[in-house]
Amino acid sequence: MDAEPLEICLEDHDLGHGLREDARAGLAATPKWLPPKWFYDARGSELFEEITRLPEYYPTRAERAVLAERAGQIAELTGAKTLIELGSGSSEKTRLLLDAFTRRRGLGTFVPLDVSVSALRDSTERIAADYPGLRVRGIVGDFTRHLDRLPAGGRRLVVFLGGTIGNLLPAERAGFLAAMRAALEPGDWLLVGTDLVKDPAVIVPAYDDAAGVTAEFNRNVLRVLNRELGADFDPAAFSHVALWDPEQEWIEMRLRAERPVRVRVLDLDVEFAVGEELRTEVSAKFRPERIAAELGAAGFAAEQFWTDAAGLFGVTLARAD
Incomplete structure (x- = not known):
């Protein structure tokens, strides 16, 4: 089936306003930041x-290795009917999960959320073509602001990959995880990728x-x-x-x-x-106990923690309490 029209929660003028506000605050600060x-x-x-x-950038390869090994287990454990991806980009790694859910049968809807209209339009059209039985509904939005726009109903699995959660400062992470928990129902799932502390x-x-x-x-x-x-x-x-x-x-x-x-x-x-x-x-970068503690503080129970063979990158599957 064709991808549904994109749901627009974020217009160009919203992005422009956000950039202006961040530039004013960050460039006037000491030290400066963006x-x-x-x-x-x-x-x-x-x-x-x-x-x-x-060759130096290990996180993508390491996370992909975890997903390739564990996608079937994730599909079995969660039994999700709706798969939601935050900061989806091209959704390339997420195809490993879509393949596993397709084999298992039961997944009805895929909802990628991203700030880029062009990237989201391209990815939703490709995924709708490659997974013809799947409803594909893209949301143009910011995962720090628009979690309340996530679709309700059915057992949901939210995936947040790439170690992007590490770009949030500790207080921002706590706020994000609390908002994520508020957007979910007990029994829904969160899959989060985190780069690990190492040499x-x-x-x-x-x-x-x-x-x-x-x-x-x-x-x-x-x-x-x-x-x-x-x-x-x-x-x-x-x-x-x-x-x-x-x-x-x-x-x-x-x-x-x-x-x-x-x-x-x-x-x-x-x-x-x-x-x-x-x-x-x-x-x-994270240690396993820190990931579990931050998730627990927000109302999630870390059920599974997996790494690649070299222990470079972690993927945690957590359930909303």
């Missing part, structure tokens, strides 16, 4: 897809590859500000930095000014001293 969601314009999405294929010698190159793709991806956010807000950043004036914070157990990506920089953004004059940094991403 949230990572603004990486993902069309060019940023292309660069990230390239990153996932780099920084493995982690850091995944965010600072030898080919410089991640550096280009990081600097692309400045081009987004230039295009969308009329800013005048020179991306070449900034170098890419990836640092491991052992106390917080997360990676920080930053852009470091290599010379004094003065930029006009909206009505702000933003100055960078030599060596001053703009934080563009936090990517938290």
